[in-house]
Amino acid sequence: MTFAKAQEYFLDHCQFEKNLSAKTLEFYAIDLRQFQSFLKNYKSDSQIGKIDKYVLKDYLKYIAHFKPKTVKRKLATLKAFFNFLEFEDIIMVNPFRKLRVKIKEPRRLPNLMSxxxxxxxxxxxxxxxxxxxxxxxxxxxxxxxxxxxxxxxxxxxxxxxxxxxxxxxxxxxxxxxxxxxxxxxxxxxxxxxxxxxxxxxxxxxxxxxxxxxxxxxxxxxxxxxxxxxxxxxxxxxxxxxxxxxxxxxxxxxxxxxxxxxxxxxxxxxxxxxxxxxxxxxxxxxxxxxxxxxxQILSTKHPRNGFEFGSCSDSQ
Missing domain, CATH: 1.10.443.10 (Intergrase catalytic core)
Structure with a gap:
């Protein structure tokens, strides 16, 4: 089966069987189109069963310039895609089974207003x-x-x-x-x-x-x-x-x-x-x-209740 046909089956499954939101479907479509574009430049066989962990490793390098959060989303899309294909017996083995990827996101506090x-x-x-x-x-x-x-x-x-x-x-x-x-x-x-x-x-x-x-x-x-x-x-x-x-x-x-x-x-x-x-x-x-x-430390800290070492003691 070609990648394009497998993609069509997957998106139909997400829309009509899983009833995913329009926003999720949009991101899935964007991520899969990008992967398909990569495959063409990579000169990989368009048959879905030919994609292995080495293709995925090269794709990971290809998208490494994106923010970690974006990379994680794109990989999550592909994981969901290949999980579906394996479950439907369209492919024999999910290539992600042989791939271990750990992407760390920098922990940032949310932007706030006073x-x-x-x-x-x-x-x-x-x-x-x-x-x-x-x-x-x-x-x-x-x-x-x-x-x-x-x-x-x-x-x-x-x-x-x-x-x-x-x-x-x-x-x-x-x-x-x-x-x-x-x-x-x-x-x-x-x-x-x-x-x-x-x-x-x-x-x-x-x-x-x-x-x-x-x-x-x-x-x-x-x-x-x-x-x-x-x-x-x-x-x-x-x-x-x-x-x-x-x-x-x-x-x-x-x-x-x-x-x-x-x-x-x-x-x-x-x-x-x-x-x-x-x-x-x-x-x-x-x-x-x-x-x-x-406010918390000046009013709630137990040290505030100690009698020794107060200002009055030092005078």
């Missing part, structure tokens, strides 16, 4: 809305604020926010149904009156367009708002707030989780809010900033 920076961005957005001189500009700013408020209120992923349907949001009860990774559904309550008020105002002004498209957040063409549009609007308000920091939709998510932890919210609740299948993923947020460290 509460002061969050306040500056919201102030810039609300001030810009009140300063508008046209109805169209006012509606754009209203939608932007609704996006920012929901990002910070729920810690939602940008892809989840873009995919929110009108039917997923109950503004009367303040309950949002989020379809997360792996088609896992979770409910999050929006409790802040200010957030609910801006969402209701946005929904009221855009009611006709929202009902027509089915999506809650829409662009000027009355279509689903894209990830790129949200990144651009955040970048714009970051600059307007005079914050010299790379702030993305994921920064709002990281900040949401970290600030809740600093308020002593149980990590299991945060795991649910973020839609993590494993608490190990959530534990990246268990770092604390220097101000919080100082």
């Amino acid at each position: 509460t002061h920076e969050v306040q500056k961005i919201f102030k810039a957005a609300y001030t810009a809305k009140e300063a508008t001189t046209s109805d169209g500009d006012y509606l754009t700013k209203l939608r932007d604020i609704a996006v920012l408020e929901l990002l910070f209120a729920t810690g939602i992923r940008v892809s989840e926010l873009c995919d929110l349907k009108d039917k997923n949001i109950n503004l009367q009860n303040g309950v949002i149904t989020i379809n997360g990774k792996g088609s896992k559904e979770r409910l999050i309550q929006v409790c802040n009156p200010g957030v609910l008020r801006i969402l209701c105002e946005y929904r009221r002004y855009f009611e006709e367009q929202i009902e027509q498209s089915g999506y809650f957040f829409i662009n000027r063409l009355d279509r689903r708002l894209s990830d790129q549009s949200i990144r651009r609007l955040i970048r714009g308000y970051t600059q307007l707030a005079a914050i010299d920091k790379n702030i993305t939709p994921h920064t709002f998510r990281h900040t949401f989780a970290t600030l809740l932890l600093e308020e002593d919210v149980d990590i299991k609740y945060i795991q649910h809010f973020l839609g993590h299948s494993s608490i190990a993923t959530t534990q990246i947020y268990t770092h604390v900033n220097s101000a919080k460290q100082q």
